[in-house]
Amino acid sequence: MSGEAVKIKGTREGLVIMLDPTREFEELKTSLKKKMEAAPHFFRGARFIVYGRAISPSQQLELENLCRRYGLVPAPQIPWPPERKRRPVPGEPARLVYGPLRSGQEVRHAGHVVVLGNVHPGAQVVAGGSIIIMGYGQGSLHAGYGGNEEALIAAFALSPTTLLIAGVLADPPEAPPATGGPVTALLREGRVVFLPSLPRQKP
Amino acid sequence: MGEVIVVTSGKGGVGKTTTTANLGAGLALMGRRVALVDADIGLRNLDVVLGLENRIVYDITDVTGGHCRLRQALIKDKRFEGLFLLPAAQTKDKTAVSPEQMKALCAELKEEFDFVIIDCPAGIEQGFKNAIAGAEKAIVVTTPEVAAVRDADRVIGLLEAAELRDPKLIINRIRPRMVRAGDMMSIEDIVDILAVDLLGVIPEDEMVVISTNRGEPIVQDEHSRSGQAYRNIARRILGEQVPLMNLDEGGFLARLWRRMIRG
Numbered sequence: 001m002s003g004e005a006v007k008i009k010g011t012r013e014g015l016v017i018m019l020d021p022t023r024e025f026e027e028l029k030t031s032l033k034k035k036m037e038a039a040p041h042f043f044r045g046a047r048f049i050v051y052g053r054a055i056s057p058s059q060q061l062e063l064e065n066l067c068r069r070y071g072l073v074p075a076p077q078i079p080w081p082p083e084r085k086r087r088p089v090p091g092e093p094a095r096l097v098y099g100p101l102r103s104g105q106e107v108r109h110a111g112h113v114v115v116l117g118n119v120h121p122g123a124q125v126v127a128g129g130s131i132i133i134m135g136y137g138q139g140s141l142h143a144g145y146g147g148n149e150e151a152l153i154a155a156f157a158l159s160p161t162t163l164l165i166a167g168v169l170a171d172p173p174e175a176p177p178a179t180g181g182p183v184t185a186l187l188r189e190g191r192v193v194f195l196p197s198l199p200r201q202k203p
Numbered sequence: 204m205g206e207v208i209v210v211t212s213g214k215g216g217v218g219k220t221t222t223t224a225n226l227g228a229g230l231a232l233m234g235r236r237v238a239l240v241d242a243d244i245g246l247r248n249l250d251v252v253l254g255l256e257n258r259i260v261y262d263i264t265d266v267t268g269g270h271c272r273l274r275q276a277l278i279k280d281k282r283f284e285g286l287f288l289l290p291a292a293q294t295k296d297k298t299a300v301s302p303e304q305m306k307a308l309c310a311e312l313k314e315e316f317d318f319v320i321i322d323c324p325a326g327i328e329q330g331f332k333n334a335i336a337g338a339e340k341a342i343v344v345t346t347p348e349v350a351a352v353r354d355a356d357r358v359i360g361l362l363e364a365a366e367l368r369d370p371k372l373i374i375n376r377i378r379p380r381m382v383r384a385g386d387m388m389s390i391e392d393i394v395d396i397l398a399v400d401l402l403g404v405i406p407e408d409e410m411v412v413i414s415t416n417r418g419e420p421i422v423q424d425e426h427s428r429s430g431q432a433y434r435n436i437a438r439r440i441l442g443e444q445v446p447l448m449n450l451d452e453g454g455f456l457a458r459l460w461r462r463m464i465r466g
Contacts, residue, residue: 118398121353
């Protein structure tokens, strides 16, 4: 069998005595004792925990007592296994809506809304987060419903009947002409402004 | 087994009834058996436009209510071989018929006819729901006005929600000179907005007013441009590839000439 039956790992909080779950208990015990004998004074005073899923509480106690004899101090508060830091997944969830949204149709969602297609006059989109329209944004658009001032509205072209971000009404509601590309509406100093592109990062 | 087509628009006054009458007559002229159903209960017009008002004995509610057989209520149009009308009731309202009854009625009619064309009432309430209940296909009529196009958009959404996918569009009463001057929405504008297939375009034509008042469908008028447009649409419904007609009215002389041959 490859590897050692017992490994001792140093962490910031103390030592972690890791047991190979595939080994018999006697083998673990022998292996641990051998490690302690090899440097009888080295571990004195060190805080430790025994970590191994395959042993019973009484077996665990037996191993701890073995370590005590070599001057180690049990410290069950050592966090092990360490909580894996979740790597943040880029992006945020959104509701995908297939367009066109026609007059009289309404989408309400607490998060972001992405519309694949045009939003026609008379249609309504109300989102707690941002609204992204892969088409013309007409109709009534309200992003940041409930007060999210970071919400934005982006579309290939924007000429809505009404446009609100976090309850702030854009007046006039449409983007200045001649942008000729995607346009973004967002809040700046309490007013809705239109940018002739998509924002590169979260405002 | 025939096809059940509903003619609808949302907005009133855009030409649903005129379109229903002319498509029915046009398809009958091309040898098809056609039943026209007036679903505008309480505000019936299709019989007037077809000139069949004085031949009504039974109406659609008599059929659904079991007071007569379907065959007894169908009025045969003597001018057009194969054209029949099931008139609406005038003394009742939209609740007089249920969607289930409409479905059963359409199923019965399409056994006997090549086309069943339903004239839908304006609006999106019970009458609309009844009219589309038994339909398999839909034709949406609009005029080049913002309000009519808005309503058409709403209706297309409702049709799609009712599983009537890919409705076809008829643009009625277009005035090419106003379009050229930029005073009226163009065909392209409307098709862009509504994002549905175009079935045909009817030019504005005073003769339509005269023909509907007389109860004679314009589709039989060989010299009228709107009649030609309706004949083209009928051919497209039959699966022919017919290009859109040139909507240019021509100059003064061309108009004078058309007026003269009309007599």
